[in-house]
């Protein structure tokens with residue numbers, strides 16, 4: 001944050017209190033075209049974490065679309081991510097946005113599992129249609145918790161069958 005800028009939320013500070021960023025502009029505002037060091041960002045974050053108005057500061061910067069500096073412990077990229085509309089839960093995009101943020105969401109998790117199951121079922125149907133049975137089909141049946149079918153089991157047994165001449169087990173080329 002810039003010391004010279006006095007947004008409204010600063011007036012909520014108790015009289016005589018200074019924000020932790022006061023007097024440390026070099027940590028919060030970075031010269032144009034210069035990337036702050038990781039250490040500077042972490043130090044700024046640590047100061048913001050002790051600030052009594054951190055939430056209001058971050059909220060102000062997000063609403064104002066501040067593109068520079070650290071505000072409320074957030075970098076410009078983090079503020080942009082907060083400002084971006086979140087995709088709806090239960091969609092693929094919603095699931096991906098949780099993964100990117102390392103969040104857990106039961107709705108998205110279940111929807112993702114349902115989609116994965118659908119895709120596996122479709123692939124299994126293709127394996128049966130195109131090959132009758134296959135190793136991939138066998139693995140999909142296991143993954144889906146289905147009983148393995150006769151055709152896929154037969155392909156697997158043939159694949160792992162012992163070499164007749166040596167009596168040793170070997171893997172044939174798929």
Ligand code: SF4
Pocket residue numbers: 001019020021022028047048049051052053054055057058070071072073
């Ligand atoms: S949250 Fe950080 S940038 Fe905002 S006023 Fe407090 S110390 Fe300064």
Ligand SMILES: [Zn+2]
Pocket residue numbers: 088089090094095098105106107108
């Ligand atoms: Zn969700």
Ligand SMILES: [Zn+2]
Pocket residue numbers: 128133134137138141148149150151152153
């Ligand atoms: Zn099968």
